[in-house]
Amino acid sequence: MVALLFILFAGLAVGCALSMVVQRNPLYSAISLIGVFIALAALYVMLAAPFIAAVQVIVYAGAIMVLVVFVIMLLNVDEEVSKRLRLRFLVPTAVLLAGVLIAEAAFVIYFVQAQPSLQDPSTSEIGLTSSIGTGLFTTYLLPFEITSVLLLMAIVGAMSLARRTNVISPSALVVPGDLVLKKELIDPSAKNDATPVVAHTTAEAEQILGIDVPQDYPAAE
Amino acid sequence: MDWDTISHIIVKLLAITVAFTGILMIVAYTVLAERRVLALIQGRLGPNRVGYGGLLQPFADLLKFILKEDIVPDKSTRFVYFLAPVIAIVTALMTMIVYPFGPEVTIPWFGSQQLVIARFDVALLYVLGITSVGVYGIALAGWSSNNKYSLMGGLRASSQLISYELSLGLSLVGVILMSGTLDIYKIVEMQSGGFWHYNIFPQILGFIVYLTSAIAETNRVPFDLPEAETELVAGFHTEYSAMKFALFFMAEYVNMLTVSMLATTLFLGGWNGPFVETIPILGVVWFLLKVFFFLFLYIWLRGTLPRFRFDQLMNFGWKFLLPLAILNIIITATVGYFVYAPK
Numbered sequence: 001m002v003a004l005l006f007i008l009f010a011g012l013a014v015g016c017a018l019s020m021v022v023q024r025n026p027l028y029s030a031i032s033l034i035g036v037f038i039a040l041a042a043l044y045v046m047l048a049a050p051f052i053a054a055v056q057v058i059v060y061a062g063a064i065m066v067l068v069v070f071v072i073m074l075l076n077v078d079e080e081v082s083k084r085l086r087l088r089f090l091v092p093t094a095v096l097l098a099g100v101l102i103a104e105a106a107f108v109i110y111f112v113q114a115q116p117s118l119q120d121p122s123t124s125e126i127g128l129t130s131s132i133g134t135g136l137f138t139t140y141l142l143p144f145e146i147t148s149v150l151l152l153m154a155i156v157g158a159m160s161l162a163r164r165t166n167v168i169s170p171s172a173l174v175v176p177g178d179l180v181l182k183k184e185l186i187d188p189s190a191k192n193d194a195t196p197v198v199a200h201t202t203a204e205a206e207q208i209l210g211i212d213v214p215q216d217y218p219a220a221e
Numbered sequence: 222m223d224w225d226t227i228s229h230i231i232v233k234l235l236a237i238t239v240a241f242t243g244i245l246m247i248v249a250y251t252v253l254a255e256r257r258v259l260a261l262i263q264g265r266l267g268p269n270r271v272g273y274g275g276l277l278q279p280f281a282d283l284l285k286f287i288l289k290e291d292i293v294p295d296k297s298t299r300f301v302y303f304l305a306p307v308i309a310i311v312t313a314l315m316t317m318i319v320y321p322f323g324p325e326v327t328i329p330w331f332g333s334q335q336l337v338i339a340r341f342d343v344a345l346l347y348v349l350g351i352t353s354v355g356v357y358g359i360a361l362a363g364w365s366s367n368n369k370y371s372l373m374g375g376l377r378a379s380s381q382l383i384s385y386e387l388s389l390g391l392s393l394v395g396v397i398l399m400s401g402t403l404d405i406y407k408i409v410e411m412q413s414g415g416f417w418h419y420n421i422f423p424q425i426l427g428f429i430v431y432l433t434s435a436i437a438e439t440n441r442v443p444f445d446l447p448e449a450e451t452e453l454v455a456g457f458h459t460e461y462s463a464m465k466f467a468l469f470f471m472a473e474y475v476n477m478l479t480v481s482m483l484a485t486t487l488f489l490g491g492w493n494g495p496f497v498e499t500i501p502i503l504g505v506v507w508f509l510l511k512v513f514f515f516l517f518l519y520i521w522l523r524g525t526l527p528r529f530r531f532d533q534l535m536n537f538g539w540k541f542l543l544p545l546a547i548l549n550i551i552i553t554a555t556v557g558y559f560v561y562a563p564k
Binding site: 001027028031034038041050051053054055057058061062063066069070073074128129130 | 226298300301304341342343346347349350351353354356357360361363364372375376379383402403
């Protein structure tokens with residue numbers, strides 16, 4: 001029974017992974033990848049790790065892939081057309097690396113088979129939520145906290161990269177027809193200061209900018 | 222496989238059949254109840270011709286959906302277009318297996334059974350995970366229809382779901398902290414012994430956040446931006462007709478039922494109620510009554526409130542509900558640390 005389920009989900013995972021690579025349409029690739037994640041979650045459940053399985057679905061299938069699908073949908077990426085292969089030397093490299101990977105997998109499988117089986121997975125309690133929680137907040141507290149700080153840094157970095165400081169925010173109240181000037185244009189000592197200054201009339205802008213208005217020329221009202 | 226395994230599988234399959242049939246019947250009659258109650262609110266009669274007082278109306282509607290012509294847009298992405306309603310309804314129904322409908326009862330021929338299809342360690346996380354996969358049904362439907370209104374509706378719906386999923390999940394953390402488990406059956410058992418043991422009283426803040434984000438999660442009034450008729454025709458299911466549209470429609474109502482059941486089990490004590498200790502089967506009645514209260518609340522809100530604007534919706538979710546949910550976690554954790562001994 002368990003073997004049957006394993007074959008079903010492992011087959012699903014491998015099939016979806018192949019389909020992800022082969023598909024020409026990026027959205028189909030993304031859907032296949034979601035299939036891989038869900039099949040892997042099912043395999044985790046069979047390995048008595050329900051918490052990892054649930055987190056796999058929530059984080060990978062539910063959050064990260066939604067972003068990927070969003071990007072594909074918004075950019076409306078076209079189907080890939082096969083082009084002439086430019087980097088020909090990559091083909092033998094890929095074959096070689098694939099050979100190394102298969103050899104590695106065979107090596108691992110051979111040694112796992114040679115070892116006596118450790119424990120019946122159905123009686124294991126390592127994968128339960130309480131054991132993972134206890135482990136994370138006692139023995140592995142420091143690595144856990146460091147990882148969260150790392151993630152926080154990534155978020156702060158992304159924010160500071162994406163934030164545009166030199167553009168006047170769209171919520172700033174500007175009457176249509178007004179001029180919006182950067183402060184550094186007006187005051188040379190305020191270098192790189194992008195504080196917006198609103199001028200209502202041409203005359204006012206000239207005055208702010210310090211342009212000399214000829215005396216015989218009447219200033220615009 | 223020995224006989225025990227086979228009989229176990231048969232019992233579970235029967236339980237799934239009974240539960241899913243019951244749920245789909247409840248969904249069908251919720252639609253009818255919605256139409257009748259809305260009519261009552263608006264001073265109309267509503268559908269009352271098919272059967273006694275309109276009681277056969279859901280079946281007439283279903284027959285109509287099956288018999289209608291199924292129109293597929295010419296330039297749609299076929300495979301995804303067919304896949305989207307399937308994802309929507311399957312993910313909606315999949316969460317149903319973890320809710321305890323009643324306490325342990327003795328059923329003739331089947332012996333003593335807990336009235337829940339599956340009990341496992343991470344039941345609550347399972348619900349959240351399946352709900353988050355449900356977003357794809359709507360997003361892909363909007364994209365594959367090749368219609369700008371559908372795409373807008375799909376994008377709106379999925380951004381709304383992603384935003385409110387956070388406050389929904391965080392509002393449940395208070396309950397999890399109090400019970401120390403993710404097993405929904407155990408959480409219900411912990412609330413037994415009178416209504417003052419229900420989680421709603423210590424977790425009133427969490428309950429309010431949960432209820433608000435649950436209404437947003439199910440795309441219902443006042444958060445029904447994805448289907449705003451005045452702007453988007455019908456949102457992500459504009460191009461869907463006949464039974465495919467019916468699947469989306471059913472998924473929406475099953476999702477309403479799901480969040481109502483979650484609210485009942487986590488905050489209102491599930492099947493707990495008077496006389497459950499002596500007559501266990503009464504638990505099912507209490508459970509369903511509480512769920513029906515939430516369903517009525519949904520209909521009541523629909524008849525009362527206008528719709529939000531989209532920027533208001535996003536601001537409300539991120540700047541008000543999410544901090545409130547985090548505040549609830551901090552309060553619960555602090556009180557739990559100082560008042561109760563660590564479990």
